[in-house]
Amino acid sequence: MPELPEVETVVQGLKKQCLSQPICKALIHLPRIVNGTAPSLKKALVGQEIVTVTRHGKYIFLHISNDKTVVVHLRMTGQLFTTPVDRAKDKHTHVELFFDNSDTKLIYRDIRTFGRFTLINTSDKERYLIDHKLGPDALTMKKKDLIEALKNRKVSIKAALLNQEVIAGIGNIYVDEILFREKLNPLTTPSSLSDDAIGSILKTTKAVLKKAVLNKGTTFSDYVNSYGEKGKFQLSLKAYNRAGQPCSNCKTTIVKVKVAGRGTYFCPSCQKL
């Protein structure tokens, strides 16, 4: 589900909803979504509060008031949102956080249960980024760093942009949107691109991701923000999930193929190899 714009939308919402509220109870209904042990995570949370929430790529960092940080990754179908405290949980709700004096609780829902919670020491955050091979965040990456990261890559441009070590935050929806707007075939070899072409890719990447953030992300089935609301950027997609529909530039039919093991949508006329 969630790529950078969806994760950023969740983070912005959580900062408005959940900061500086003492956590009085934590329920972890599905312990296997926790890296480490559920009891140690629960112990770290209860009696503390969320001091701030940050993001790098698709990773969410809940900084807790005891110098601990809970790293949350939503993977495909994870949802982090608030709901009334008295609303009964359904079978896909795996974590519930209750706050003092609040009529809402923060819950984690995940149909496919790929998402993970990890407890780290806040001082180990940089180490965590390195260990998980996360490159610069897509919204702040510098042109020269993308040029360097793409140098000597033998994979397709699509695979390279999906590689979180190259650039963090792009996923399967937005990579297709970026390549469509750049008129680049997904199979293009990165080494064939000029420095200016790479600069253009980065500029388009930031523009697409920022516009998606303003639209509160893209919802196809499961994604909701921290208020439980769907995104709207699916209305602005030009390539992803548009197989059989006319290209917005040339009216050629958008096709779907498989690149880098992922469903890939592109215009065979505008995005020639």
Added chain:
DNA sequence: CTGTTTACCTGGGGGC
């Protein structure tokens, strides 16, 4: 070392 495939899960949709 780099690149590719598979495994992890549940559910929705299409074909029959």
Added chain:
DNA sequence: TGCCCCCAGGTAAACA
């Protein structure tokens, strides 16, 4: 209605 197969916003482990 039901069964079977394929597909899905991601990543890490296993494999070549």
